[in-house]
Amino acid sequence: xxAELGHFALILALAVAAWQTVAPLYGAAxxxxxxxxxxxxxxxLQLAFISIAFAALMxxxxxxxxxxxxxxxxxxxxxxxxxxxSGVWGNHxxxxxxxxxxxxxxxxxxxxxxxxxxxxxxxxxxxxxxSIGFAFLLFIVAASNPFTRLSSPPVEGNGLNPILQDPALxxxxxxxxxxYVGLSISFSFAVAALxxxxxxxxxxxxxxxxxxLSWACLTxxxxxxxxxAYYELGWGGFWFWDPVxxxxxxxxxxxxxxxxxxxxVEKRGALKIWTILLSVLAFSLSLLGTFLVRSGVLTxxxxxxxxxxxxxxxxxxxxxxxxxxxxxxxxxxPALKAGGLFAPxxxxxxxxLNNLLICAACAAVFxxxxxxxxxxxxxxxxxxxxxxxxxxxxxxxxxxxxxLVPFGPLLTWKRADVLPVMQRLWGAAVLALVAALAxxxxxxxxxxxxxxxxxLGVWLLLGALAEFSQRxxxxxxxxxxxxARLKGLPRSAFGTxxxxxxxxxxxxxxxxxxxxxxxxxxxxxxxxxxxxxxxTVTFRAEEPLQGPNYVGRQGLFxxxxxxxxxxxxxxxxxxxxxxxxxxxxxxxLQTFWGDIYVVLGDAxxxxxxxxxxxxxxLASWIWVGATIMFLGGxxxxxxxxxxxxxxxxxxxxxxxxx
Amino acid sequence: MTRKQTRTTIILASLGxxxxxxxxxxxAIRDTIVFFYTPSEIAEKHIxxxxxxxxxxxxxxxxxxxxxxxxxxxRVTDTIATMAVTYRGQLPDLFREGQGVVAEGSLxxxxxxxxxxxxxxxxxxxxxxxxxxxxxxxxxxxxxxP
Numbered sequence: 001x002x003a004e005l006g007h008f009a010l011i012l013a014l015a016v017a018a019w020q021t022v023a024p025l026y027g028a029a030x031x032x033x034x035x036x037x038x039x040x041x042x043x044x045l046q047l048a049f050i051s052i053a054f055a056a057l058m059x060x061x062x063x064x065x066x067x068x069x070x071x072x073x074x075x076x077x078x079x080x081x082x083x084x085x086s087g088v089w090g091n092h093x094x095x096x097x098x099x100x101x102x103x104x105x106x107x108x109x110x111x112x113x114x115x116x117x118x119x120x121x122x123x124x125x126x127x128x129x130x131s132i133g134f135a136f137l138l139f140i141v142a143a144s145n146p147f148t149r150l151s152s153p154p155v156e157g158n159g160l161n162p163i164l165q166d167p168a169l170x171x172x173x174x175x176x177x178x179x180y181v182g183l184s185i186s187f188s189f190a191v192a193a194l195x196x197x198x199x200x201x202x203x204x205x206x207x208x209x210x211x212x213l214s215w216a217c218l219t220x221x222x223x224x225x226x227x228x229a230y231y232e233l234g235w236g237g238f239w240f241w242d243p244v245x246x247x248x249x250x251x252x253x254x255x256x257x258x259x260x261x262x263x264x265v266e267k268r269g270a271l272k273i274w275t276i277l278l279s280v281l282a283f284s285l286s287l288l289g290t291f292l293v294r295s296g297v298l299t300x301x302x303x304x305x306x307x308x309x310x311x312x313x314x315x316x317x318x319x320x321x322x323x324x325x326x327x328x329x330x331x332x333x334p335a336l337k338a339g340g341l342f343a344p345x346x347x348x349x350x351x352x353l354n355n356l357l358i359c360a361a362c363a364a365v366f367x368x369x370x371x372x373x374x375x376x377x378x379x380x381x382x383x384x385x386x387x388x389x390x391x392x393x394x395x396x397x398x399x400x401x402x403x404l405v406p407f408g409p410l411l412t413w414k415r416a417d418v419l420p421v422m423q424r425l426w427g428a429a430v431l432a433l434v435a436a437l438a439x440x441x442x443x444x445x446x447x448x449x450x451x452x453x454x455x456l457g458v459w460l461l462l463g464a465l466a467e468f469s470q471r472x473x474x475x476x477x478x479x480x481x482x483x484a485r486l487k488g489l490p491r492s493a494f495g496t497x498x499x500x501x502x503x504x505x506x507x508x509x510x511x512x513x514x515x516x517x518x519x520x521x522x523x524x525x526x527x528x529x530x531x532x533x534x535x536t537v538t539f540r541a542e543e544p545l546q547g548p549n550y551v552g553r554q555g556l557f558x559x560x561x562x563x564x565x566x567x568x569x570x571x572x573x574x575x576x577x578x579x580x581x582x583x584x585x586x587x588x589l590q591t592f593w594g595d596i597y598v599v600l601g602d603a604x605x606x607x608x609x610x611x612x613x614x615x616x617x618l619a620s621w622i623w624v625g626a627t628i629m630f631l632g633g634x635x636x637x638x639x640x641x642x643x644x645x646x647x648x649x650x651x652x653x654x655x656x657x658x
Numbered sequence: 659m660t661r662k663q664t665r666t667t668i669i670l671a672s673l674g675x676x677x678x679x680x681x682x683x684x685x686a687i688r689d690t691i692v693f694f695y696t697p698s699e700i701a702e703k704h705i706x707x708x709x710x711x712x713x714x715x716x717x718x719x720x721x722x723x724x725x726x727x728x729x730x731x732x733r734v735t736d737t738i739a740t741m742a743v744t745y746r747g748q749l750p751d752l753f754r755e756g757q758g759v760v761a762e763g764s765l766x767x768x769x770x771x772x773x774x775x776x777x778x779x780x781x782x783x784x785x786x787x788x789x790x791x792x793x794x795x796x797x798x799x800x801x802x803x804p
Contacts, residue, residue, distance in 0.1 A: 234748075234751075344668075353671065363683075368687075381693070383694060384691070385687075389691065393682040393683050521728045521746060521747050522727070523726070599748060602724070
């Protein structure tokens with residue numbers, strides 16, 4: 001009964017979405033206030049109906065109602081509650097439902113909090129938002145119904161893929177989707193602005209928080225995915241340049257570019273057309289990501305939909321929105337008035353260069369991801385494009401970008417001077433150079449990337465800190481004044497420092513981990529030991545294991561350094577109940593300077609076990625850096641100048657100077 | 659600076675970055691891609707030793723032999739030809755005899771593959787598409803099979 005209610009709610013939501021697409025748009029063309037206002041109601045209703053559907057599916061999972069096909073195929077009564085809940089989106093139908101749920105949530109937020117928006121702009125935004133909802137709801141109702149009933153329900157479900165039963169992965173899809181779908185708001189704003197033929201500072205002030213929110217969610221979503229790959233897949237890597245990873249990384253890059261170009265539109269009225277194009281591209285890449293990972297085009301743990309009809313349906317949605325918006329862009333963009341002037345050497349110029357390099361890096365990833373697919377379709381030849389390609393293309397484009405980051409916030413608008421900027425950064429530059437030279441001396445004829453990468457990481461981190469401490473007058477003013485300045489600083493300044501500094505930490509972690517991980521693969525009997533990076537890992541015992549929904553065996557390892565014990569870690573081999581699916585749990589000791597990563601393998605013919613012990617230097621810096629970037633995004637979001645609804649107040653003529 | 663000069667500067671900068679990106683991509687695409695073959699294709703195409711490639715097929719039943727020092731030897735078959743693979747490391751959790759596998763590495767002079775990466779995903783949902791396609795071509799793979 002509840003499942004049927006959910007299905008019915010979905011159909012109602014589809015009808016409401018159809019109204020939301022057509023009525024406000026028509027109303028805006030006819031200047032009909034009632035029709036335009038109906039968009040707000042429709043957006044709220046759509047959220048209500050989709051919430052009912054989502055709750056109904058969740059109820060099916062939590063109560064293990066195996067008469068629902070989707071639950072029977074993807075859940076199991078013996079699973080812990082967390083994984084019953086995360087199982088809702090751990091499959092194709094449920095994940096699409098989560099997608100439209102977040103879409104409706106954001107759509108309703110714009111409808112409710114967007115009272116300050118000009119009425120026709122708001123109507124058009126809601127209409128575009130409604131059309132995206134309509135397309136995906138139609139897809140769900142027609143081809144991907146999560147509420148299909150089974151005539152003879154099984155006693156037990158098939159279970160969720162065990163490697164997805166992990167806390168980081170339970171929250172990875174919601175964050176990633178919030179990021180993908182948040183970009184739909186920027187997209188709707190862009191398309192509405194094209195329809196209106198007008199882009200102004202208020203428009204950019206509205207687009208920025210949504211882009212920021214999406215960017216922050218994508219950052220943490222990708223970070224969680226990478227963290228999961230690091231310790232759950234057991235290979236010890238954190239990024240594989242896998243097409244699925246690239247599919248989420250591309251929207252992140254364009255969102256980063258958009259975040260920066262929207263500042264120029266807001267503050268200086270320049271780069272309007274470019275920002276509109278980026279908004280369109282960012283969401284297009286989100287859709288492409290959804291298509292790539294959900295259609296089964298790529299083989300991965302994400303490819304739930306093996307049904308080609310579904311892939312084709314998503315491809316049609318993709319073609320309609322990307323093709324339609326780009327056509328509209330080509331037709332209407334020339335009508336937008338160009339904005340303020342600026343010299344090439346200025347904050348605007350710096351942000352243009354930032355955008356150019358990010359887009360070039362994104363293009364390199366795009367080609368590396370899609371070229372194998374295109375080649376296979378055209379010639380039937382199968383190739384794989386792996387890390388060497390990305391290191392050769394993405395790396396050289398990103399290195400100059402990283403070099404330029406600390407200059408950005410110090411450049412003045414309109415026309416900047418190099419000398420004062422250099423004066424303010426010379427300390428950071430000297431220390432970064434010292435770091436690079438130290439690495440060079442230490443590694444001798446090592447890879448050139450080591451000194452360059454570490455120098456850049458230190459440069460980013462110290463550059464961000466230098467800019468921040470100068471803004472608050474640290475060292476130049478009495479402490480009381482510093483405190484007053486710190487309190488008066490806009491939240492977005494904290495955000496900038498954290499995002500750029502966090503990026504520095506992440507880069508240092510990535511470079512050091514990639515260059516100096518130390519791996520030993522040995523066959524160990526109980527009692528034997530292996531040396532890793534000055535630590536001794538002793539295989540103490542092998543014991544049977546009994547979990548809530550799995551059995552298996554575990555290897556107990558003791559990590560010692562010199563004569564003192566450091567820690568005990570456990571690596572597990574689990575066999576999950578339905579189907580005896582094996583997974584491996586890594587024994588992980590995290591320290592500031594690096595992780596000891598121990599993986600128990602199969603028994604060999606000599607009575608020993610294959611054990612892989614790895615020292616992963618500065619591994620945690622990667623995720624600490626990503627988390628700081630995410631928090632920086634959130635803190636920026638609380639900046640009162642970006643607060644949702646501020647557009648109305650911003651229209652007042654008197655504004656305090658920054 | 660006039661609007662026109664600004665625009666010219668931006669266009670020149672864009673072309674510079676674009677040129678850099680295109681150059682890098684073309685260079686990298688030529689040198690870093692890895693082709694995917696089945697054992698019989700490798701036999702047909704006379705691929706020279708030292709070539710880096712991806713080999714796909716089924717792990718031949720009874721062929722997996724754990725060696726010393728965490729080394730494994732197994733044979734990959736597409737039922738027409740078979741090929742020996744040596745791998746040092748831990749085999750993936752889902753690695754099984756008679757199931758699909760993709761091994762990446764370089765070809766040795768004796769015609770075997772020294773693999774540094776072994777991927778195994780055999781369940782119908784996670785079967786490497788490459789392998790399934792090739793095996794379907796050869797009529798060995800049944801949809802929904804093991």
